[in-house]
Amino acid sequence: MRSSKTIKIAIDGPAASGKTTIARNLAKHFGLVFINTGAMYRAVAWGFLHGLKLEEMKIELVAEERVRLNERDITSELQTAQIDEAASKASERPEVRAFLIKKQRELAKNKGVVMEGRDIGAIVLPDADVKLFLTASLDERARRRFQERRSNSQVYKQIKQSLQERDERDSRSFGRLQVAPNAVIINTDHKSIAQVTAEVIAIIESHLKSVRKLV
Numbered sequence: 001m002r003s004s005k006t007i008k009i010a011i012d013g014p015a016a017s018g019k020t021t022i023a024r025n026l027a028k029h030f031g032l033v034f035i036n037t038g039a040m041y042r043a044v045a046w047g048f049l050h051g052l053k054l055e056e057m058k059i060e061l062v063a064e065e066r067v068r069l070n071e072r073d074i075t076s077e078l079q080t081a082q083i084d085e086a087a088s089k090a091s092e093r094p095e096v097r098a099f100l101i102k103k104q105r106e107l108a109k110n111k112g113v114v115m116e117g118r119d120i121g122a123i124v125l126p127d128a129d130v131k132l133f134l135t136a137s138l139d140e141r142a143r144r145r146f147q148e149r150r151s152n153s154q155v156y157k158q159i160k161q162s163l164q165e166r167d168e169r170d171s172r173s174f175g176r177l178q179v180a181p182n183a184v185i186i187n188t189d190h191k192s193i194a195q196v197t198a199e200v201i202a203i204i205e206s207h208l209k210s211v212r213k214l215v
Contacts, residue, residue, distance in 0.1 A: 007022060012131075021193055043074060
């Protein structure tokens with residue numbers, strides 16, 4: 001029987017669907033490594049905004065979910081509306097996606113991970129043991145993002161418009177947002193983080209036990 005320490009869980013979904021928080025909770029519950037691929041795209045966007053070329057960027061995900069670019073900790077600079085927009089546009093570029101997909105696969109090699117993003121189950125980890133797709137309505141996602149950014153000058157209407165534009169961009173670009181084969185779709189509307197976490201844990205444990213991959 002395979003140890004849970006080598007299990008790979010892929011979580012996809014649109015922006016602000018709750019996938020980062022849920023992925024973090026799952027990693028803690030199952031004792032796996034949490035990999036936030038969105039932070040990697042944000043780091044690339046930060047690099048472009050500061051005049052760096054892709055080949056000049058060395059991105060590291062380090063302890064306590066810190067993000068370093070060329071040895072500089074840029075974590076606190078990645079959660080802004082400007083980076084939201086720049087990261088979404090950067091992700092449309094095939095060379096950016098190829099660069100980061102390679103890095104993401106390296107991070108998941110020979111270890112158990114919970115990796116979240118928008119094309120993890122379909123592209124990055126097609127052989128993941130469990131594939132989840134978290135979704136929520138545009139209004140719900142805008143509300144969540146607004147609450148996250150209360151100190152930001154963006155108002156709810158602007159956030160909602162930005163998310164809608166990103167959804168449209170993500171649906172047609174290279175590496176577009178898609179539901180992977182065999183993925184379990186979970187709508188998180190009107191559910192608390194605790195409720196979604198419990199629901200997802202039950203789904204994962206049931207599946208892994210059925211295929212004898214959880215001990």
